[in-house]
Amino acid sequence: xxxxxxxxxxxxxxxxxxxxxLWALRDILKYTGTKYGCGKGLCGAxxxxxxxxxxxxxxxxxxxxxxxxxxxxxxxSEKGDHPVQQAWQALNVPQxxxxxxxxxMSAVALLENNPKPDDEQIDMAMSGNxxxxxxxxxxxxxxxxxxxLAIEVKGxx
Amino acid sequence: MKVIExxxxxxxxxxxxxxxxxxxxxxxxxxxxxxxxALASGxxxxxxxxxxxxxxxxxxxxxxxxxxxxxxxxxxxxxMIVADELEADWQQVQVIQGLGDKKYGSQNTDGSRSVRRxxxxxxxAGATARTMLEQAAASQWQVPANECYAKENHIIHKPSGxxxxxxxxxxxxxxxxxxxAKTLVLKxxxxxxxxxxxxxxxxxxxxxxxxxxTYGFDVDLPDMEYVVIARPPVLASKLGRFDASKAKKIKGxxxxxALDNIEEPPLFKPLGGVAIIATNSWAAMQGREALEIEWxxxxxxxxxxxxxxxxxxxxxxxxxxVLRKKGNVDKALASAEKVLAAEYYVPELIHxxxxxxxxxxxxxxxxxxxxxxxxxxxxxxxxxxxxxxVEPEKVNINVTLLGGGFGxxxxxxxxxxxxxxxxxxxxxxxxxxxxxDEIKNGYYHAVSYQKLKAGISQNNEVxxxxxxxxxxxxxxxxxKGANVIGSEANLGLIDMPYDIANVQCAAGKAEAHTRxxxxxxxxNINQAFAVCSFADELANQAGADPKDHLIKLxxxxxxxxxxxxxxxxxxxGEELSRYPIDTARLKAVVERVAKLAKWQEKRPKxxxxxxxxxxxxxxxxxxIAEVSExxxxxxxxxxxxxxxxxGTAVNPERIRSQMEGAxxxxxxxxxxxxxxxxxxxxxxxxxxxxxxxxxxxxxxxIVDIVESEHPPGGVGEPGVPPVAPAITNAIFALTGKRYRExxxxxxxxx
Numbered sequence: 001x002x003x004x005x006x007x008x009x010x011x012x013x014x015x016x017x018x019x020x021x022l023w024a025l026r027d028i029l030k031y032t033g034t035k036y037g038c039g040k041g042l043c044g045a046x047x048x049x050x051x052x053x054x055x056x057x058x059x060x061x062x063x064x065x066x067x068x069x070x071x072x073x074x075x076x077s078e079k080g081d082h083p084v085q086q087a088w089q090a091l092n093v094p095q096x097x098x099x100x101x102x103x104x105m106s107a108v109a110l111l112e113n114n115p116k117p118d119d120e121q122i123d124m125a126m127s128g129n130x131x132x133x134x135x136x137x138x139x140x141x142x143x144x145x146x147x148x149l150a151i152e153v154k155g156x157x
Numbered sequence: 158m159k160v161i162e163x164x165x166x167x168x169x170x171x172x173x174x175x176x177x178x179x180x181x182x183x184x185x186x187x188x189x190x191x192x193x194x195a196l197a198s199g200x201x202x203x204x205x206x207x208x209x210x211x212x213x214x215x216x217x218x219x220x221x222x223x224x225x226x227x228x229x230x231x232x233x234x235x236x237m238i239v240a241d242e243l244e245a246d247w248q249q250v251q252v253i254q255g256l257g258d259k260k261y262g263s264q265n266t267d268g269s270r271s272v273r274r275x276x277x278x279x280x281x282a283g284a285t286a287r288t289m290l291e292q293a294a295a296s297q298w299q300v301p302a303n304e305c306y307a308k309e310n311h312i313i314h315k316p317s318g319x320x321x322x323x324x325x326x327x328x329x330x331x332x333x334x335x336x337x338a339k340t341l342v343l344k345x346x347x348x349x350x351x352x353x354x355x356x357x358x359x360x361x362x363x364x365x366x367x368x369x370x371t372y373g374f375d376v377d378l379p380d381m382e383y384v385v386i387a388r389p390p391v392l393a394s395k396l397g398r399f400d401a402s403k404a405k406k407i408k409g410x411x412x413x414x415a416l417d418n419i420e421e422p423p424l425f426k427p428l429g430g431v432a433i434i435a436t437n438s439w440a441a442m443q444g445r446e447a448l449e450i451e452w453x454x455x456x457x458x459x460x461x462x463x464x465x466x467x468x469x470x471x472x473x474x475x476x477x478x479v480l481r482k483k484g485n486v487d488k489a490l491a492s493a494e495k496v497l498a499a500e501y502y503v504p505e506l507i508h509x510x511x512x513x514x515x516x517x518x519x520x521x522x523x524x525x526x527x528x529x530x531x532x533x534x535x536x537x538x539x540x541x542x543x544x545x546x547v548e549p550e551k552v553n554i555n556v557t558l559l560g561g562g563f564g565x566x567x568x569x570x571x572x573x574x575x576x577x578x579x580x581x582x583x584x585x586x587x588x589x590x591x592x593x594d595e596i597k598n599g600y601y602h603a604v605s606y607q608k609l610k611a612g613i614s615q616n617n618e619v620x621x622x623x624x625x626x627x628x629x630x631x632x633x634x635x636x637k638g639a640n641v642i643g644s645e646a647n648l649g650l651i652d653m654p655y656d657i658a659n660v661q662c663a664a665g666k667a668e669a670h671t672r673x674x675x676x677x678x679x680x681n682i683n684q685a686f687a688v689c690s691f692a693d694e695l696a697n698q699a700g701a702d703p704k705d706h707l708i709k710l711x712x713x714x715x716x717x718x719x720x721x722x723x724x725x726x727x728x729x730g731e732e733l734s735r736y737p738i739d740t741a742r743l744k745a746v747v748e749r750v751a752k753l754a755k756w757q758e759k760r761p762k763x764x765x766x767x768x769x770x771x772x773x774x775x776x777x778x779x780x781i782a783e784v785s786e787x788x789x790x791x792x793x794x795x796x797x798x799x800x801x802x803x804g805t806a807v808n809p810e811r812i813r814s815q816m817e818g819a820x821x822x823x824x825x826x827x828x829x830x831x832x833x834x835x836x837x838x839x840x841x842x843x844x845x846x847x848x849x850x851x852x853x854x855x856x857x858x859i860v861d862i863v864e865s866e867h868p869p870g871g872v873g874e875p876g877v878p879p880v881a882p883a884i885t886n887a888i889f890a891l892t893g894k895r896y897r898e899x900x901x902x903x904x905x906x907x
Contacts, residue, residue, distance in 0.1 A: 016408050019439045027383065027437040032375040033368020035560070037511050038592045039442075042844040045511055073368030080367035089362045092810060095228030095818055097365035098372055098511040098560025126852045130844060132511050132561050133228045134821025135814070136855035 007075025216324030242283025257534025269871025373530025409440025493612030512560020600674025656712025767887025774871025823880020
């Protein structure tokens, strides 16, 4: 039995410890906001945070996670108003939306490490996330906007 | 501009169906015309789905979206159209996803048709509701109806200023006769509040940003089992001996079942194979890994991409199905001063939507309840009914959000698999496709070879145009042995718009060895690549500016009638009188995009522009790409400009996003897209060997939308075809090298 810590909630888990955390989240714990795209850590659709750092949940077994802190898209904010979530909505970033949970989790991690990234830094940080619809340009713009929103919130402007 | 977000609808996302006590306007959609009829309020319980708008006594407005949302924004655009004509308050609008039912008219969400086909009927639906509410208020107030008007979910009596909410008028309105469509007064364009504006936030934007969405993969039913299937690696190979003993030992694996072999033609039938049933997705996948299976050859093992390419090239020379013939090409080529010839090759491609196919079915009491990310719920319903031998009425298809479609999810084979498995198990079952399944067992964009020849006179006039193609046909998916293209000819081959005296387009034979399907813009991808590249080659040959030469090639303002040239042209299912091939509009987007990109201005060293224009899905799109070359010799696309004439632009914000997406989709297939077959098996399996454009590859995209009074054209697909030739034309301008084969990654330049 493992206790998984997801979005600040403890979950008892007694399934296969080799199961990637993606499927444990989706099928066992029913956090379906995290998406499957490739199963090989190639597309970033499954990105969640482990202790605040972005990981590919499809390629990370439950045993490697243990009781460390997992954050999924559902746990990013209570009201869906994280600056990145706000920026995504303000610029109508999504098309189909399927990859956007992963995009948003990667973007949040980027901004936590680098509150004011330039285009090149954004491209580097986001290059592991594929969007087949091609929303990349808006993702870039939304990360800049989220950066501004976050700095405003902190009164840094 | 202020963006309006509909907050109230969040509560209703997962609601299917309508409340009672509502004024229901049911509208049947035989594609274009419709006849509304009011159902008595009691009739609402007698559920008879059709495209409709209803108004509830609590003043909310329900609008049904009968088309599938896959990123094109249709769940926003359809409600915008209805709400605008109705004068609804956007905050009161509830968006309801329509079940699969033929009473809606076509729900087949492909071919860039949703707004094109339903703009007028949806406006009429909104106007009908508004008119009846005005009449209801007039009757309540005992005033003439023409003194009443609708505004933001209320009816107002102009002289007195009296005001009543839509909701308060429901009871009276429901008793009134429905006005005839011809008596309706549609809003004047200047009074539009949503149509043509970019002021409405995406209906699903908040849910997507918070992970509160339900895609096909996300459906979860109590006591549900998870299924993955080991499908035949070669089309129609049959299941031989298999050993499931190791698979069955895996924790979570419940059972392993052999499925019936598929008989060709494949249609939308399940491919067969071995199904692994488990308590979770991971266990099912692990179970499949542990299977040992022998497959019995089907004959398609002869399919090898290298030899197949040579066969296609040879077939172009024997192209004997003439699809368009004007003048005498052979004679004109023989007497030409110069003949320019070029050959183009575009490999097999696959859709790769971020969400692979997935469907959940629950068979109970003789009924199939199904949830699926399908582009075509009626086809899913019909195919399940036919193959599992039930009445279509006993198959309920709930359409989830689609994590991308691009044509893959028009094929309901995966939905049938789920229905079959649920019936077999007597339980709710989710069938999920892995990325490997999606790439190895798809409905492919056909590999194609094309040979073009142009005759050129002494004064550089193009006097002859010969275009021969060879590619396996979509027809083979539906008719075994079909080996000549059919409707594919309509998509960028026979509709070549240049003004040339002698034209001949013909197709050679090609056997299909995989399921051939349709991918975003279909054969426009390869055919526009050839036509728009060859136009650039002709400009270069003439020593002319590519844009000026393109305008010259298109020639005078005219409406092209291909029937005069022995061609049967489909025109995307539209009347030519309503949607002509209009060369003036084609040239206009060329001129506009050239102005936007400052075509005439010299670029700094190491940068160059390329141009292409193409009409598809009755819309006109011109594209300019700016490329640069690094010291390493690698090429990058820095900027893409589009000018789009899609007739009436209903939702410019989503038109722009579709063009931005088309730039990336086009870039992916230009740079990276290639599937190859070895002994009948697709060799690629995932994003490492079937890569696509990432954010680091993405150009800045600038979109110009032509203000137009023409009826709406397609938007989802027409942006894609001109992108590849615009890029390779730009690379030619930059490097002097002409790339006639995709993808460019094989040439070592990206």
